[in-house]
Amino acid sequence: MPHEGEARIVSLSPALTELVFALDLGTHLVGRTGRCAKSVEGLAAVSCVGDLHSIDYERLQSLNPTHVLMDFGNTPKTVVDALDALELPLLSVEMTDPQQNFDLYSLFGAVFSVPMAADTLSRRFEAALARVTMAMRNKTRQRVLYLAQKDPYQTVAKSSYGAALLDLAQLELIGAPETASEMEDGGALVMTESLLLSVNKILFNGSSVKFKRADIKAFAEEFGVPRSKLVRLDNDPNMQFGVRAIDSMDRLIALREKTDA
CATH class of the missing domain: 3.40.50.1980 (Nitrogenase molybdenum iron protein domain)
Incomplete structure (x- = not known):
């Protein structure tokens, strides 16, 4: 109302x-x-x-x-x-899928009586989604390990918004449980050799409070992983909803170019 x-x-x-x-x-x-x-x-x-x-x-x-x-x-x-x-x-x-942004815009537009502004965001997001779909039409799926935070290393559930966002770029999370409730010890990951070898790239949460460039350098040295396999994101995927979702679509395209390299 x-x-x-x-x-x-x-x-x-x-x-x-x-x-x-x-x-x-x-x-x-x-x-x-x-x-x-x-x-x-x-x-x-x-x-x-x-x-x-x-x-x-x-x-x-x-x-x-x-x-x-x-x-x-x-x-x-x-x-x-x-x-x-x-x-x-x-x-x-509670955001679990990028498609929910349409409902989010409509909700705020209705509650705060700004339906035209909400509709403008919906149309911008629809166009951004279309760009991603077009860019990924000939892409094959890649296996990625996503590290949401350190001390201990943790990932996110496959049912999370961040996982669904990365999926738009044909990036499949490896080592992640289906739901948050399935996470053991808060989602802590054990960096086994088999896990690290099973993925095309390792992605790091781009939030400044999570992983700095020095942290990624230390990870490469500790686990003997080539720097070319490590990619620091521009942001935290779980937080890229609302108006942020619009710009995040173009960043997904750029991210996929990095993981293809």
Whole structure:
């Protein structure tokens, strides 16, 4: 249902924050997390409610939000439980497939009464998807190992948004469980020789807080893997939804060119 009255939005997700601005709703944003400040220029002036793992719930409540935007799949359970207990007006999304972006645009367009802006994003995303489909039409599938984080090394489930995104580029995750619930020890991976030899490329989470270039160099030296087999992504695939999904399609095409090399 469309929101009646002045919307007061708090975003706990950088990707959703960017979507708010893409829909020209930035003036309604009254709160955000620390990481959100890195996603949109000038956002530092918006009240910060802490980081995702250490939310200042008192400050969050004091902002009197009409909507608290949350990316369920990338939010710690303790935070989800705390938000539920406070009975805050949550608008939660759980992205598992790039096709869901169409529904996400429509949802925000309806709730915040900006259907035309939402339709514009849908048409842009549809065109971007078509470019990927065309670019991959003669590609064969490649086997890749994707490392989402280190200490210990972890991957993501095949049912995750990130895996589905990479699949658009005909990149199949190896060593990944079907679902997150099947992960043992938090998804820790053992870097066996057979695993490393079974893949065409090894992909590293491009988030600056996950893998730096020095980490990738150390990985190559520790496991004796040629640097040419290692590819650092430009971002975190699990976070490339909303308006980010549009640009991520062209990055997928560029990524596939790297894995083909």
